[in-house]
Amino acid sequence: MTIADLVPYHDLVPYQVVLAAADPDQLLPAREQMAFTLGFHIILVPFGVALTSLMLIANYRGLRKGDSTALLLARRWSKVAAVLFAVGAITGTVLSFELGILWPGLMKTYGSAFGFPFAIEGLFFFLEAIFVAIYIYGWDRMRPWAHFWSGVPVALASVGGAAAVIAANSWMNQPGGITMRDGKVVSVRPAEVFFNNAFWLQFWHMLLAAYIVAGFVVASVYTVGMLRGRRGRYQRLGFLISFVTAAVALPVQIFVGDTIARQVFDDEPAKFAAIELLPTTGKNVPETLGGVLIDGKVRYGISVPDVASILAGFKPSTTIKGLDAVPPDIRPTTAQVNIVHWAFDIMVGTSMLMLAVAVWFLWLWWKRRDTLETNRWFLGAASVCGIVSILSLESGWVVTEVGRQPWIVVGLLRTRDAVTTVGNLWPTFGVVVVLYAAVGTGALWVLHSMKKRWQEQGDESVHVPYGPEDAQGTPPERSEGKVS
Amino acid sequence: MADVVAVFLFIGVIAYAVLGGADFGAGFWDLIAGGARRGHAPRKLIDASLAPVWEANHTWLIYCLVVLWSGFPTAFSAITTTLYIPLVLALLGIVLRGAGFAFRKASIRTPEQRLYGAAFALSSVLTPYCFGSIAGGLASGRVPTQGGGDAVSSWVNPTSILGGVLAVLSCAYLAATYLVVEAKRRDKPVLRRYYRYRALAAGAVTGAVSIAGIFVLQADSPRLFDKLSGPALPLIVLAAVGGFLGLALLALDRTRGVRESAAAAVALVVCGWGVAQYPYLLGTHLTISEAAAPDATLAVVVAVACVAAVLILPSLILLFRLSGRGSVGVGDRPPPSTL
Numbered sequence: 022m023t024i025a026d027l028v029p030y031h032d033l034v035p036y037q038v039v040l041a042a043a044d045p046d047q048l049l050p051a052r053e054q055m056a057f058t059l060g061f062h063i064i065l066v067p068f069g070v071a072l073t074s075l076m077l078i079a080n081y082r083g084l085r086k087g088d089s090t091a092l093l094l095a096r097r098w099s100k101v102a103a104v105l106f107a108v109g110a111i112t113g114t115v116l117s118f119e120l121g122i123l124w125p126g127l128m129k130t131y132g133s134a135f136g137f138p139f140a141i142e143g144l145f146f147f148l149e150a151i152f153v154a155i156y157i158y159g160w161d162r163m164r165p166w167a168h169f170w171s172g173v174p175v176a177l178a179s180v181g182g183a184a185a186v187i188a189a190n191s192w193m194n195q196p197g198g199i200t201m202r203d204g205k206v207v208s209v210r211p212a213e214v215f216f217n218n219a220f221w222l223q224f225w226h227m228l229l230a231a232y233i234v235a236g237f238v239v240a241s242v243y244t245v246g247m248l249r250g251r252r253g254r255y256q257r258l259g260f261l262i263s264f265v266t267a268a269v270a271l272p273v274q275i276f277v278g279d280t281i282a283r284q285v286f287d288d289e290p291a292k293f294a295a296i297e298l299l300p301t302t303g304k305n306v307p308e309t310l311g312g313v314l315i316d317g318k319v320r321y322g323i324s325v326p327d328v329a330s331i332l333a334g335f336k337p338s339t340t341i342k343g344l345d346a347v348p349p350d351i352r353p354t355t356a357q358v359n360i361v362h363w364a365f366d367i368m369v370g371t372s373m374l375m376l377a378v379a380v381w382f383l384w385l386w387w388k389r390r391d392t393l394e395t396n397r398w399f400l401g402a403a404s405v406c407g408i409v410s411i412l413s414l415e416s417g418w419v420v421t422e423v424g425r426q427p428w429i430v431v432g433l434l435r436t437r438d439a440v441t442t443v444g445n446l447w448p449t450f451g452v453v454v455v456l457y458a459a460v461g462t463g464a465l466w467v468l469h470s471m472k473k474r475w476q477e478q479g480d481e482s483v484h485v486p487y488g489p490e491d492a493q494g495t496p497p498e499r500s501e502g503k504v505s
Numbered sequence: 506m507a508d509v510v511a512v513f514l515f516i517g518v519i520a521y522a523v524l525g526g527a528d529f530g531a532g533f534w535d536l537i538a539g540g541a542r543r544g545h546a547p548r549k550l551i552d553a554s555l556a557p558v559w560e561a562n563h564t565w566l567i568y569c570l571v572v573l574w575s576g577f578p579t580a581f582s583a584i585t586t587t588l589y590i591p592l593v594l595a596l597l598g599i600v601l602r603g604a605g606f607a608f609r610k611a612s613i614r615t616p617e618q619r620l621y622g623a624a625f626a627l628s629s630v631l632t633p634y635c636f637g638s639i640a641g642g643l644a645s646g647r648v649p650t651q652g653g654g655d656a657v658s659s660w661v662n663p664t665s666i667l668g669g670v671l672a673v674l675s676c677a678y679l680a681a682t683y684l685v686v687e688a689k690r691r692d693k694p695v696l697r698r699y700y701r702y703r704a705l706a707a708g709a710v711t712g713a714v715s716i717a718g719i720f721v722l723q724a725d726s727p728r729l730f731d732k733l734s735g736p737a738l739p740l741i742v743l744a745a746v747g748g749f750l751g752l753a754l755l756a757l758d759r760t761r762g763v764r765e766s767a768a769a770a771v772a773l774v775v776c777g778w779g780v781a782q783y784p785y786l787l788g789t790h791l792t793i794s795e796a797a798a799p800d801a802t803l804a805v806v807v808a809v810a811c812v813a814a815v816l817i818l819p820s821l822i823l824l825f826r827l828s829g830r831g832s833v834g835v836g837d838r839p840p841p842s843t844l
Contacts, residue, residue: 098609107607111600112558117570118596121585125652128585132578133798140571140809145569147813150560150818158557158833209801360513443586445655449593456597460604463621467611474613 048437050446051123054453056422058115061457063409063418065109069149070179070228071235071266072102078262084165097475098174098476101468103157108464110150112457114390119372123446126439127429134199134209135189135430141215142185143457148178177490183231184224191219193430195288201433218288222281223421230417231273234410236267237375241407242472244400251476252394264403267378267410275372278417279332285424286333290342291423295353295361297329298322299343299434306330306341310366314358351435358427364419371413378402506804507797510576511786513810515779517572523679523768526672528559530680532602532629533673534703538647541615547684548622550696554649554687557828558609561821563603568813573744576806577796580786586652586787588642591635591660598632601625630673637672641665645726646788658751663725667718674714682751688758690829701755708752708767712745715814716801721789728789732781740780744773787802 076098083092117139121128128136155163156172163171192198198213199206243260286293298309299316306329314323327337345351353361381402385393393399428434538544560809574581584698585592605625609618645664648654659665683797688697716794722730747770754763786796795811827833 030781104607104611107560107603110563111603113594114563114567114599118585118592121570121574121581122589122592125582125586128574128578129582129652130578132574132581133576133802135806136571136578137802139811140575140806143567143571144809144813144817147564147817148820149559150564151817151824153835154557154561155824159827162832162834163827202757207799211801211805232625268601331667354773441586444589444656452597456600460600463604463608466617467608469734470613471611 023490028468032109044437045440045442047442047444047446048440050450051440052436054446054450055119055123057225057450058112058119058453058457060415060418061421061461062109062112062116063414064234065112066106066183066227067231067234067238067414068102069109070106070183070231072098072105073179074173074176074232074237075235075239075263075266076102077169077176078266079258080169080172082262085171090255090258093255093263099157099160100364100471102153104464104467104471106150106153108460110146112460113146115453123441124429124439125441127434130204130434131199131206131430133206134214135192135195136213137209138188138192138215139186142182145178145182145185148183149175152178180228183227185215187224187227188215188217188220190421191223192217192419193428194223194292194425195219196430196433219284220279222284225277226281228416229270229277230414232270233267233274233375234264234414236263236270236310237410238402239263240267241404243479244404247394247427248397248400248404250445257394260403264382267375271372271376271379275376276373278369286341289424291344291347291351291353292361292420294331294342294344294347294409295424296420297341298358298362299329299341300344301345302329302340303343304340305337306333306339308332309362312362314355314362317355351427353424353426357423361420361424364416364423368413368416368420371409371416375413378406494504506807507576507794508654508784510572510797510803510806510810511783511793513807514569514576515776517565517569517812519772519775521562522675523772524558524562524678525565526771527635527679527683528555528562528604529629529633530676530678531555531684532606533677534680534684534700536626537628541619546693546696547699549561550608550684550687550691550693550700552610553608553691553834554564554684558824559603559606561824563599566599571777572806572810575802576798577786577793578798579591580791580796583652583654583787583791584639584643584650587648587654587656587659588639590656591639595632595635595639598628598635600676601628602632606733626745629676633672633676634669635660637668637670638665639668639705640672640778641668642670643787644729644782646728646790648787649751663721664729667714667721671711671714671718671774674707674711675774678704678711678751679767679771681707682755683761684754685763686760701758704763705752705755708799709717709749712748712752715745715748729781731776737777737780740773740777744770744777747773753823782844 049055057084076095079091079098080090080095083090146252152171152174156168156175159168159171162168187417192214195218197217198207198215208321240260240263243256243263246256248262282293282296285296297306298312298319299306300314300319305327307324307326308328309322309324312319312324330337330339330341333339333341344358347353369434381399382393385396389396425431427435427437429439482502515642530606531554535551536542538547569620573584584663601624605621605623605628609621609625612618612621641662642648642659645662647662647665685697685704686698688694688700719730722733748765751763751766751770754760754766784792784794786793798806824833
C-alpha cells in the first residue's frame with residue numbers, strides 16, 4: 022500500500038511537488054553519464070551505418086569501371102571504418118552495461134518489453150561484426166566481386182541494427198504493446214512494442230541523419246585537402262561520392278523532420294510545448310526563434326506571428342497545448358524546456374545552413390562545374406558542414422531525450438524512479454570522462470597519422486612492426502630467432 | 506520456455522568463454538611477452554590471429570546481456586545493483602582492450618604501440634578476472650533477488666576469487682593452444698615451441714588451481730560443491746579428461762585436436778556450473794521460471810536465437826574458415842598495391 026493508493030490524485034499533487042524538489046542523489050550523475058556516453062557513441066553511429074555504404078559505392082564503381090582511384094578510396098574508407106567500428110563496438114557495450122547499472126528500475130520493470138529490441142539489435146550487430154571483418158581483412162585476398170559482396174551484409178545489418186535500437190528508444194517516447202498489472206508487465210505484444218507509434222518516423226530520421234553526417238564529415242576531409250592545394254582526381258571523387266550522398270539525404274530529412282514535428286504535436290504535447298517554448302495553451306501561436314523561458318515568461322526571442330500554429334495544423338487557429346496543460350508534478354523544469362527549445366532551433370537552423378550549401382553545390386555543378394575545386398568560399402562552407410552536421414545530430418538527440426523528461430518511459434516511469442540507489446556515481450562518471458577523452462583522442466590521433474601516412478607515402482600495405490627495427494634496418498622478422 | 510531461454514543464455518556464456526576468452530588470454534601472453542624487441546614476434550602472431558575475429562567474439566557478451574535482460578529482467582537488475590563494481594571494472598577493461606588493440610594495429614611508432622599495447626594487455630587480464638568473480642558471486646548465491654546486495658563481499662570472497670583466477674588462467678591456456686595451432690599454420694616453428702611451453706605451463710597451473718578450488722568450494726559454497734559432485738559430476742570428469750588430453754597432446758607436440766580438447770574442457774566446466782545451478786538463476790533463491798519475462802518476450806528471444814543459429818553460425822564458420830585459409834587476414838601475405 023503506497024501513498025498513491027490512499028490519497029486521491031488531486032490531493033497528492035502538492036506532496037509530489039514537494040517530493041520532486043528533492044531528486045535522488047544519483048539522478049544527476051546518472052543522467053550526465055548517460056548523456057555523455059550516448060552523446061559520444063551517437064557520433065560513431067553514422068560511420069558504422071553510412072560510411073560502410075559510401076565505401077561500397079566506391080568499391081562498386083571501382084570494380085565496374087576499372088577505376089583504381091575509386092578502389093583506393095574504398096580501401097582507405099574501410100580502414101577508417103575499422104577503427105571507428107571498434108570504438109563504436111566498445112562504446113556501445115558501455116551503454117548496454119549502463120542500462121543495468123544506472124537504470125535498474127527501467128530494466129527490472131520494463132526489461133521484458135524494452136529489452137528485446139536490443140536482442141534483435143545484437144543479432145544484427147553480430148552479422149555486422151562478422152562481415153566487417155571479412156571485408157576489411159579480405160582486401161587483395163578474396164576475389165574482387167566476392168569481396169564486394171561480403172561488404173553488402175555490413176550495410177544491411179547496420180540499418181537493421183539502427184532500426185532495433187530506434188525501436189527501443191521510440192518505445193520509451195510512445196510506449197505500447199504491454200499489459201500491466203500491479204506494477205508488473207504481465208503480457209507483451211512484441212510487434213506492437215517494436216513497431217510502436219513513434220517507430221517509423223524516428224527510424225527514418227536517424228537513418229537519414231547517419232547518411233548526412235557520414236557524408237558531410239567525409240566530404241569535409243577532401244574539401245580541406247582541396248583548400249590546401251591537393252586537387253587530384255582522388256580528392257574530387259572522394260568529395261563527390263560523400264557530399265552527394267549527404268546532399269540527397271538532406272531534403273528528404275527535412276521533410277521527415279517536419280512530419281515528426283507534427284506527430285509530436287499530436288502525440289507528445291509536453292515535448293511539443295517545450296520545443297515551441299510555449300507556457301500557455303492557445304491559438305495563433307507564434308513561432309519563437311531563440312529566446313528563453315524565465316519565470317514562466319518568454320523573453321528575448323524573435324516572434325513570428327501564427328507560424329507555430331500554421332506549421333502544426335496548417336491554419337492559424339490551431340490550438341497548441343502549452344506547458345500549463347501538463348500537470349505540475351510531471352512538467353519539465355524551466356531549464357529542460359529551454360534546452361529542448363534551443364536544441365530544436367539549432368537542429369533546424371543547422372539543417373537549413375547545410376541545405377543552402379547543398380543548393381550552392383547544385384548550382385555550381387550545373388553552371389560552373391570547372392570552378393568546383395577552386396571556389397574557396399564554397400570549399401570553406403562545405404568543410405564546415407562536417408562539424409555542423411554533427412552539431413545537428415547531437416541537437417536532434419537532445420530534443421528527443423531531454424524532451425521526454427521527467428519521464429524515462431512516457432506516462433509509465435519517471436527517470437528519478439528508474440535510477441540506481443546504490444554506489445556513488447560521481448567518481449565513476451569522472452573515470453568515464455577521462456577514459457572517453459583518452460579513447461577519443463587516441464582515435465583521432467590514429468586517424469590523423471593514417472592520413473599523414475597516406476599523404477606522404479601513398480602506401481597501402483604499411484608494415485606494422487611490433488617493436489623497433491634494427492639500426493641497419495634489418496627486417497624485424499629476424500628477431501623471431503631470439504624469442505625462446 | 507524459460508528453461509529454453511536459459512539454455513540459449515548458457516550457450517552464449519560458453520561461446521563467450523571459449524572464443525572471447527581466448528582473445529583475452531592472448532592479451533595475457535601479450536602482457537608478459539617482454540620488451541618491444543623480444544616480444545615482437547609473439548605479439549605479431551597475436552595481432553594477426555585476433556584482428557579479424559575479436560569483434561565477432563566480443564559480440565557474444567552483448568548476446569548474453571540482451572538475452573539476460575529481456576528474458577530475466579529481475580535477475581538482471583539484481584545483478585547490476587549488487588555486482589556493479591566488478592561490472593564497471595570489466596567495462597573499463599573492455600573499453601581499454603578494444604581501443605588499445607584497434608589503435609595499436611593502426612599505429613606504426615613504437616612508443617604509441619607500447620602505450621596502446623599496454624592498455625590492451627593489462628585490460629585483457631582485468632576483464633576475465635572480473636567476469637570470473639561475477640560468476641563466483643552468482644554461483645555462491647551472493648546476489649539477493651531484490652538486488653542491492655553487498656557491493657564488496659559479493660565479489661571479494663573465496664568462490665569469486667577462485668572464479669576470477671580460474672578465468673584468467675583458462676583464458677591463457679586456451680589462447681596458448683590456439684596460438685600453437687596458428688603458429689603451425691603460418692609455419693613458424695620457433696613461435697610454435699614458444700607457445701607450446703606456455704600452453705603446457707598454463708594448462709598445468711589451471712589444473713592445479715582447479716583441484717585446489719574443490720576445497721575452496723567445499724568450504725565456501727557447500728551447495729554448489731554438492732551439485733558439482735552430484736548431478737554435474739560427469740561433466741566435470743569429462744572436463745578433466747579434456748584438460749588432460751589437451752596437455753598430453755601438447756606434450757607430444759601434436760596440434761590436431763589440441764584446440765578442441767582445451768576448448769571442450771573450458772566449455773564443460775561452464776556447463777557444469779550451469780547444471781549445478783539449475784533450476785536456480787541466482788544462488789538458491791531465484792529460480793529460472795520466477796525470474797522469467799512474460800511468454801511473448803521469451804518467444805521473441807527464442808526466435809531471435811533461432812534466427813541467429815541460421816544466420817550467424819554459418820557466417821561465423823565462414824569467417825573462421827576464410828581466416829583459417831588466409832583469405833581474410835593481416836600481415837603475412839603482402840597485399841599487392843593496386844596503384
